[in-house]
Amino acid sequence: MKKIVFIGLVLVLGLFGCTQQDNSAQQAKNDVMVLSASDITSQAKWYEYESNGVTIKFFAVKGSDGVIRTAFDACDVCFGAHKGYRQEGNIMVCNNCGNKYAIDSLGTENKRGGGCWPGYLPNTLEGEQIVIQNADLEKGRYRFA
Numbered sequence: 001m002k003k004i005v006f007i008g009l010v011l012v013l014g015l016f017g018c019t020q021q022d023n024s025a026q027q028a029k030n031d032v033m034v035l036s037a038s039d040i041t042s043q044a045k046w047y048e049y050e051s052n053g054v055t056i057k058f059f060a061v062k063g064s065d066g067v068i069r070t071a072f073d074a075c076d077v078c079f080g081a082h083k084g085y086r087q088e089g090n091i092m093v094c095n096n097c098g099n100k101y102a103i104d105s106l107g108t109e110n111k112r113g114g115g116c117w118p119g120y121l122p123n124t125l126e127g128e129q130i131v132i133q134n135a136d137l138e139k140g141r142y143r144f145a
Contacts, residue, residue, distance in 0.1 A: 035130040044087045049137045069107035072119030072140045079143035
């Protein structure tokens, strides 16, 4: 009987250990990360996604045009420093090199190659939810490993 109770307890703890914490701002659903659009303002908000022992960090912020932008909390170039970004007014500043990026210019892929740029993380707006594909989060995993 003790063995059955122990196994049951292990299974319950295992289930809780495998679920992502839902703090109402984000939740894992199938193959996507879902953020509440109403939680995103002109003040950047940082999030984390766990991937096989690696914490992938990203932020979401609303531009002056009302468009919600998401980006990895790591540069295309400076990611190895693991310093991320901070917000100063309507710009994001790399905590490693000091380069500044207007929030309204974020959410695009760095197609020039090279150069510091907030790592591109696409999202879609579905009703009142910002949806980010877990596969897109995984593409940026190397920045945090």
